[in-house]
Amino acid sequence: MPDLIRILVPLVNPNENESLLARLAVKEGQQVKKGELLAVFETTKSTFDLLSEAAGYVKGICASEGDLLKTGELLCYLAERADQVLPESVRSEPSKPAVQSTGDLRITQPALVYAQAHGIDLGIFPAGQLITEKMVKEITSTSLPKINADVLIIYGGGGHAKSLIDLIRAEGKYLIHGILDDGIASGSQIMGVPVLGDGSLLPELRRQGIGMAVNAVGGIGSIAPRLKVYERLRLANFGFPTVIHPRALVEPTAVLGEGGQLFFNTYVGSEVKIGFGCIVNTGAIISHDCILGDYVNISPGAILAGAVTVNERSLVGMGVTVNLNVSIGAGSRVGNSATVKADIPENGVVRAGTTWPVDASVG
Numbered sequence: 001m002p003d004l005i006r007i008l009v010p011l012v013n014p015n016e017n018e019s020l021l022a023r024l025a026v027k028e029g030q031q032v033k034k035g036e037l038l039a040v041f042e043t044t045k046s047t048f049d050l051l052s053e054a055a056g057y058v059k060g061i062c063a064s065e066g067d068l069l070k071t072g073e074l075l076c077y078l079a080e081r082a083d084q085v086l087p088e089s090v091r092s093e094p095s096k097p098a099v100q101s102t103g104d105l106r107i108t109q110p111a112l113v114y115a116q117a118h119g120i121d122l123g124i125f126p127a128g129q130l131i132t133e134k135m136v137k138e139i140t141s142t143s144l145p146k147i148n149a150d151v152l153i154i155y156g157g158g159g160h161a162k163s164l165i166d167l168i169r170a171e172g173k174y175l176i177h178g179i180l181d182d183g184i185a186s187g188s189q190i191m192g193v194p195v196l197g198d199g200s201l202l203p204e205l206r207r208q209g210i211g212m213a214v215n216a217v218g219g220i221g222s223i224a225p226r227l228k229v230y231e232r233l234r235l236a237n238f239g240f241p242t243v244i245h246p247r248a249l250v251e252p253t254a255v256l257g258e259g260g261q262l263f264f265n266t267y268v269g270s271e272v273k274i275g276f277g278c279i280v281n282t283g284a285i286i287s288h289d290c291i292l293g294d295y296v297n298i299s300p301g302a303i304l305a306g307a308v309t310v311n312e313r314s315l316v317g318m319g320v321t322v323n324l325n326v327s328i329g330a331g332s333r334v335g336n337s338a339t340v341k342a343d344i345p346e347n348g349v350v351r352a353g354t355t356w357p358v359d360a361s362v363g
Contacts (some may be wrong), residue, residue: 019071155233160217163195171245179195293309326343
């Protein structure tokens with residue numbers, strides 16, 4: 001790659017030339033891999049995950065979380081070497097211009113959805129600035145009781161919920177208050193855990209001080225229902241603990257995101273990075289330096305060799321083997337017992353029992 005790559009603020013919405021830097025996922029000097037999350041931007045209509053276009057080292061970060069940035073502005077540089085120093089001409093580039101107030105209320109789409117779900121009057125916010133989800137949440141957080149960190153609920157009452165019940169009981173860290181499921185009648189029980197009702201109970205449970213939830217919708221057939229549950233829980237202001245079976249082995253240098261589920265006999269190797277809401281199922285091996293994006297599902301017995309990247313929303317089936325340094329594109333599905341020897345493009349499909357790329361196909 002070139003010595004320096006300019007990372008610019010993306011065009012998130014064609015009708016808006018500004019976007020909010022809602023999350024800065026990297027630090028100055030951090031090493032990143034191709035496809036790794038750099039930042040999350042929000043506008044009044046949508047959100048956008050900015051991914052690294054190449055491997056390298058983050059240099060010269062020009063913005064902070066909460067900044068309102070214009071499309072095409074410089075966010076940072078991607079350097080080829082860790083010891084690379086930015087030239088004086090680069091370091092002296094002018095900072096971004098001040099954002100001018102329009103005098104009208106502007107609100108990001110996540111903030112609007114959250115405000116509507118909680119019945120918040122938008123008139124309480126000042127005009128002339130972009131209203132973010134964080135600002136709206138601060139309004140509701142002052143009126144909600146403190147979360148009981150020892151109690152959680154499970155959302156979803158299928159087979160994956162049964163596995164989670166056993167995991168949570170084995171871990172011994174949380175008390176399961178009950179299960180919510182949109183298709184199971186309240187009053188029944190699953191493995192001794194009461195079914196409380198459907199998702200409409202979330203606001204009331206949160207008012208009772210129950211604010212931790214585990215997503216038991218596995219998303220094997222389609223990940224959409226699993227993502228929908230996460231969104232519903234977020235809107236109700238629930239948090240997402242990472243649950244780890246006591247017989248799972250996680251190296252101390254591994255970094256685990258919120259909402260993770262690590263089952264019996266899994267191994268997570270040195271300097272592995274696991275994103276939000278990932279499932280690492282029974283007996284799976286995630287070797288050193290692997291990266292799992294948000295909402296990745298690693299099925300039982302899958303083996304990822306070192307430095308494998310599995311991008312967000314991908315499913316790796318049972319007994320799959322993925323070779324060293326391979327990247328699996330976002331939204332991909334790798335069938336059971338497949339062998340992956342080369343990169344898979346975004347939304348790729350590898351059929352069960354095949355070898356990629358020799359006898360697999362992309363759907």
